[in-house]
Amino acid sequence: MVLEEFLREWNNDSPTVLVHTSGSTGKPKPMWVEKQKMLNSARITCDFLGLKPGDSALLCMPLDYIAGKMVVVRAIERKLRLVSIAPCGHPMASVNPTTFAAMVPLQVYNSLQVPEEKQKLMKIRHLIIGGGAIDEDMAAALRSFPNNVWSTYGMTETLSHIALRRLNGSEASEWYTPFDTVEVSQDEDGCLVINAPLVHDGVLKTNDRVEMRKDKLTGKQQFRIIGRKDNVIDSGGIKIQIEEVERLLKPHVNVPFVITKARDRKFGEVVVLLCKKPSDLEASSSSYTIVSEDELRNICTKVLPPYWVPKKYVFVDKLPMTETGKPARAEAEKLVRL
Numbered sequence: 460m461v462l463e464e465f466l467r468e469w470n471n472d473s474p475t476v477l478v479h480t481s482g483s484t485g486k487p488k489p490m491w492v493e494k495q496k497m498l499n500s501a502r503i504t505c506d507f508l509g510l511k512p513g514d515s516a517l518l519c520m521p522l523d524y525i526a527g528k529m530v531v532v533r534a535i536e537r538k539l540r541l542v543s544i545a546p547c548g549h550p551m552a553s554v555n556p557t558t559f560a561a562m563v564p565l566q567v568y569n570s571l572q573v574p575e576e577k578q579k580l581m582k583i584r585h586l587i588i589g590g591g592a593i594d595e596d597m598a599a600a601l602r603s604f605p606n607n608v609w610s611t612y613g614m615t616e617t618l619s620h621i622a623l624r625r626l627n628g629s630e631a632s633e634w635y636t637p638f639d640t641v642e643v644s645q646d647e648d649g650c651l652v653i654n655a656p657l658v659h660d661g662v663l664k665t666n667d668r669v670e671m672r673k674d675k676l677t678g679k680q681q682f683r684i685i686g687r688k689d690n691v692i693d694s695g696g697i698k699i700q701i702e703e704v705e706r707l708l709k710p711h712v713n714v715p716f717v718i719t720k721a722r723d724r725k726f727g728e729v730v731v732l733l734c735k736k737p738s739d740l741e742a743s744s745s746s747y748t749i750v751s752e753d754e755l756r757n758i759c760t761k762v763l764p765p766y767w768v769p770k771k772y773v774f775v776d777k778l779p780m781t782e783t784g785k786p787a788r789a790e791a792e793k794l795v796r797l
Contacts, residue, residue, distance in 0.1 A: 460522040480615045499657040500618040501536040508585045512538035514558035519550035529619040556582035563590040565784040618658045634681040695726040697766045719791035729770035731795045736774045
């Protein structure tokens with residue numbers, strides 16, 4: 460979808476807009492969402508960030524998904540000057556800094572690798588990052604940024620984000636704070652429950668396992684993401700969170716990888732490490748490290764608790780990823796069953 464198509468859809472007589480889920484846990488699903496609720500979401504974000512008419516906003520994500528659509532709706536609601544470029548991995552290569560920008564972690568990562576792009580990124584007054592996990596290296600690289608950098612929590616069903624956490628400055632935190640119009644709680648499985656009437660009808664039960672606390676200064680409820688309920692591996696009665704395994708390995712495995720699971724007669728399920736094989740070009744590069752199964756096993760044995768060490772290592776030409784840069788978990792499981 461291009462901008463003109465979305466604007467025609469937005470300005471037609473229908474009270475709803477078609478969006479698609481990201482597909483991180485399965486096939487992307489279509490959803491019809493209310494334009495008024497999208498405007499409510501846009502207003503909440505613009506008010507929180509203090510965006511005002513005449514400020515500029517960068518659209519650099521696909522308009523098939525809610526994140527891209529909401530950048531346009533924020534521009535409409537707050538009369539922002541929209542700067543639109545084709546979705547790409549290096550959005551700062553072709554544009555000047557804007558007042559506001561929304562990006563996925565991959566776009567931020569790429570921009571941080573190029574000094575000129577990093578300088579532009581630092582000049583964005585309000586940068587929000589969503590659609591995937593932000594690892595410790597990226598968080599460290601962003602911590603000294605002079606303006607406002609936020610990690611967002613949300614989903615298609617909540618019409619983009621309902622909570623933010625600061626990534627830079629003295630207020631940097633791993634704890635998300637919901638907007639004032641949002642209430643959060645936990646269900647019996649420790650998963651986040653959201654009540655956000657301005658953007659979603661009824662209570663929304665998520666599959667995200669969280670830890671909760673109250674902010675000592677404000678008393679506001681906050682939450683920290685542990686991982687998705689459906690990303691738990693039950694191996695011999697030990698419950699292992701996929702995201703926690705990836706988090707521990709990330710500083711030590713310097714090639715692209717994804718943790719997944721496979722059925723096993725003895726343990727029920729076992730941990731599997733899915734690793735990208737280098738292409739001929741990558742293999743010839745002095746900066747690319749080729750790892751063997753034995754090397755990966757040695758790293759995992761040193762870094763992980765014994766029951767978390769993968770029982771299987773699979774090398775693939777391409778890691779399964781969604782269009783928004785998240786691991787495609789269902790596809791990863793299929794690959795290790797082959």
